[in-house]
Ligand SMILES: Nc1nc2c(ncn2[C@@H]2O[C@H](COP(=O)(O)OP(=O)(O)O)[C@@H](O)[C@H]2O)c(=O)[nH]1
């Protein structure tokens with residue numbers, strides 16, 4: 052919720068909007084992106100965060116009228132963290148510097164957040180109304196990760212990894228983000244969902260990159276990192292489901308050698324299959340241990356959520372006081 056629209060806020064001036072553009076070697080397109088967003092949203096500040104580009108992207112962006120910042124830590128996620136921590140505004144729009152997302156959709160993207168219908172709007176490249184052009188590997192990766200997140204977290208999102216989003220100040224300043232690379236979008240989506248923030252998808256059309264311009268994503272390495280991040284989020288945010296499923300799998304598999312040992316016993320009155328009996332007991336105990344770990348972590352998770360909620364109330368209270376003083 053932008054500070055200007057917060058029920059406890061007494062601010063009535065228009066919201067400060069920033070366009071945040073992470074940029075690594077986008078000399079071919081960055082000027083266009085900056086100019087398009089300045090044209091579409093003249094009231095917004097356009098900020099380019101450069102990560103040591105070697106093709107003069109930073110100078111080109113500055114010449115096109117952007118404020119340019121430089122980030123020493125490599126990776127898109129590092130840049131997003133710095134942007135969120137250091138920039139003060141009411142509404143934050145995040146977009147790639149490769150001129151693949153339509154600047155013309157920016158007002159449609161910010162509207163739900165501005166009207167307080169959502170805390171984050173996501174430019175979805177996959178909604179029915181969208182007419183996006185994808186490289187087939189990117190398309191497959193997106194479909195796979197989207198299916199996985201929707202299955203694990205019981206959501207119905209159509210675009211988990213979109214780089215075109217509008218976020219409220221609340222979400223930007225509250226959400227703890229740690230991922231350094233392209234996993235940041237999955238982290239952003241899941242952590243927002245799990246904290247009960249309202250997400251809305253707005254259809255956008257993705258254009259292919261210009262001839263000669265290259266995506267910075269490395270399909271295999273970054274794909275594995277995104278997958279690992281999704282599993283880590285699954286373990287951290289749904290511990291009972293995660294460890295419970297592993298435990299259940301151990302117990303069910305442990306029943307097979309167990310049945311063999313029991314059948315032998317019923318037949319002869321003696322334990323004839325010692326190895327099977329030991330294996331079964333081991334597997335069932337491991338399964339029970341997993342379920343116990345899940346239960347403990349589930350309780351801890353709930354208590355931490357309560358604590359986070361109380362800390363949130365405290366910070367709301369402080370910022371409401373600051374707003375009044377302004
Ligand atoms: N600052 C910074 N930007 C990056 C880095 N890696 C990628 N980007 C930018 O993040 C955006 C998304 O990257 P892109 O290669 O388009 O990924 P794709 O959209 O998934 O193909 C682009 O604007 C890149 O220039 C990085 O290490 N640092």
Ligand SMILES: [Mg+2]
Nearest residue numbers: 147149151214
């Ligand atoms: Mg891109």
